[in-house]
Amino acid sequence: xxxxxxxxxxxxxxxxxxxxxxxxxxxxxxxxxxxxxxxxxxxxxxxxxxxxxxxxxxxxxxxxxxxxxxxxxxxxxxxxxxxxxxxxxxxxxxxxxxxxxxxxxxxxxxxxxxxxxxxxxxxxxxxxxxxxxxxxxxxxxxxxxxxxxxxxxxxxxxxxxxxxxxxxxxxxxxxxxxxxxxxxxxxxxxxxxxxxxxxxxxxxxxxxxxxxxxxxxxxxxxxxxxxxxxxxxxxxxxxxxxxxxxxxxxxxxxxxxxxxxxxxxxxxxxxxxxxxxxxxxxxxxxxxxxxxxxxxxxxxxxxxxxxxxxxxxxxxxxxxxxxxxxxxxxxxxxxxxxxxxxxxxxxxxxxxxxxxxxxxxxxxxxxxxxxxxxxxxxxxxxxxxxxxxxxxxxxxxxxxxxxxxxxxxx
Numbered sequence: 001x002x003x004x005x006x007x008x009x010x011x012x013x014x015x016x017x018x019x020x021x022x023x024x025x026x027x028x029x030x031x032x033x034x035x036x037x038x039x040x041x042x043x044x045x046x047x048x049x050x051x052x053x054x055x056x057x058x059x060x061x062x063x064x065x066x067x068x069x070x071x072x073x074x075x076x077x078x079x080x081x082x083x084x085x086x087x088x089x090x091x092x093x094x095x096x097x098x099x100x101x102x103x104x105x106x107x108x109x110x111x112x113x114x115x116x117x118x119x120x121x122x123x124x125x126x127x128x129x130x131x132x133x134x135x136x137x138x139x140x141x142x143x144x145x146x147x148x149x150x151x152x153x154x155x156x157x158x159x160x161x162x163x164x165x166x167x168x169x170x171x172x173x174x175x176x177x178x179x180x181x182x183x184x185x186x187x188x189x190x191x192x193x194x195x196x197x198x199x200x201x202x203x204x205x206x207x208x209x210x211x212x213x214x215x216x217x218x219x220x221x222x223x224x225x226x227x228x229x230x231x232x233x234x235x236x237x238x239x240x241x242x243x244x245x246x247x248x249x250x251x252x253x254x255x256x257x258x259x260x261x262x263x264x265x266x267x268x269x270x271x272x273x274x275x276x277x278x279x280x281x282x283x284x285x286x287x288x289x290x291x292x293x294x295x296x297x298x299x300x301x302x303x304x305x306x307x308x309x310x311x312x313x314x315x316x317x318x319x320x321x322x323x324x325x326x327x328x329x330x331x332x333x334x335x336x337x338x339x340x341x342x343x344x345x346x347x348x349x350x351x352x353x354x355x356x357x358x359x360x361x362x363x364x365x366x367x368x369x370x371x372x373x374x375x376x377x378x379x380x381x382x383x384x385x386x387x388x389x390x391x392x393x394x395x396x397x398x399x400x401x402x403x404x405x406x407x408x409x410x
Contacts, residue, residue, distance in 0.1 A: 014193045015134040015143070021188035022127060023150040025085055028181030030159015032092065032116075034255075034270045035167055035174035039099065040109060041255040042266055047385075049106050051377025054252035056110035058369035060117040066224075066363045068121040073353070077126035077133075082189035084123035089182035091115055092175050100172035128358045130192065132346055144342045148284040148335050156277030156331065164270035222353065224360045232348050235406045236341055237361060241368050242399045243304065243337070246392035248372035249379075250311060257385045261318050272327050279331025287339040296340045297408035301400050303340070307333035308396030315389020 040053045072080055095112045098104040135143035166173040227233045258269040283303075290299045310329035317323055349357045376388050 021185040023154040025185035026154030027158045028178035030155035031163045031174050032178045034160045034163040037255045047377040047380045053109050054373035055370045057113035064118040065121040069125045072125040077129040078192040081126040082186045084119045085182045085186035088119045089179045093179040096172045096175035129354050148339050152277050152280035160270040160273035168267040245368035245372035248369035249376035252373040252376040253388050275327045276331035279328040280335035283332040283335030287336045300340045301404045303333045303337040304400035308393045311389045311393030315386040
């Protein structure tokens with residue numbers, strides 16, 4: 001059995017290695033998050049194709065994330081993280097070749113998007129386990145702030161800037177860079193120190209200890225049951241689920257909206273994501289202080305209201321200054337919400353169940369993302385691209401109002 005860690009906290013070498021693996025992989029994710037829908041939009045000019053690729057990217061959170069979390073609780077999280085990054089490096093390298101050889105059809109883009117997110121679900125669950133163990137209880141909120149900051153710098157700032165610089169020259173170079181970042185992240189993950197491995201837990205009284213698929217099924221049910229029993233987690237799942245549905249619809253149409261409505265050149269479109277990143281950095285920085293002053297529940301409700309109003313403002317205009325202000329608020333509100341909701345979920349989850357509860361939470365909360373992406377294309381085709389943002393913003397605001405009291409209470 002592994003020995004417990006002697007030191008925890010965000011200043012330890014282990015946490016720095018974890019942050020390095022996280023931010024490096026997220027640079028590549030940021031490149032691909034911009035390049036994949038942009039390549040789809042440029043090569044097809046079809047809202048339905050953009051919607052199909054977005055569905056494929058989001059679908060693993062519904063069908064893969066839950067068993068991934070159960071397996072992460074049974075395996076060592078460090079090697080799982082390293083293996084997931086190495087696998088993503090290989091798949092993304094193949095995508096770079098397909099784009100360069102002009103063999104990246106919509107079907108190929110959908111398949112690669114699904115496989116990459118499936119591997120990401122393993123990496124995400126393992127990272128959550130490692131974050132809690134390496135940061136320790138005292139530094140948990142600051143650790144989540146660091147991770148949201150790393151996510152913003154990597155996925156929303158450095159990645160889109162690199163995509164903007166590379167896409168105009170050669171789209172395949174974007175995916176080649178993505179593969180390289182996963183190689184570096186895998187090396188960082190492989191060097192992580194061992195973490196304390198809490199026991200999975202005894203079987204219920206009067207039942208036999210299960211092995212193999214039976215044990216996995218029992219632990220999967222246990223994670224779902226914990227979410228179902230806990231009122232605070234139930235509220236979070238509902239709020240995140242609705243928000244994820246709306247955000248998936250918005251993100252699926254962002255590249256097309258920028259090109260067709262805002263009339264941005266293709267190489268300039270990634271700068272909208274950079275503006276979102278600037279807002280996210282501010283939100284990650286301000287969120288702990290706001291929560292200490294106002295309370296986490298009030299901050300979460302306010303963040304949802306701001307996010308919904310920003311969606312509405314973006315979809316109601318073709319004026320670039322207004323659109324820039326709106327996407328700045330996208331990032332500010334989303335980062336504030338992410339820091340507070342992640343911290344609350346982690347504090348309400350027992351350590352031995354962190355992987356499976358995190359994955360069950362992802363399935364229930366993000367499982368609506370494919371639906372949001374799937375609805376965005378037909379809605380844009382039937383009405384307009386702006387209608388996607390107006391509807392999504394209205395739903396988010398109504399959700400914030402409806403859940404304001406239970407969020408504040410929990």
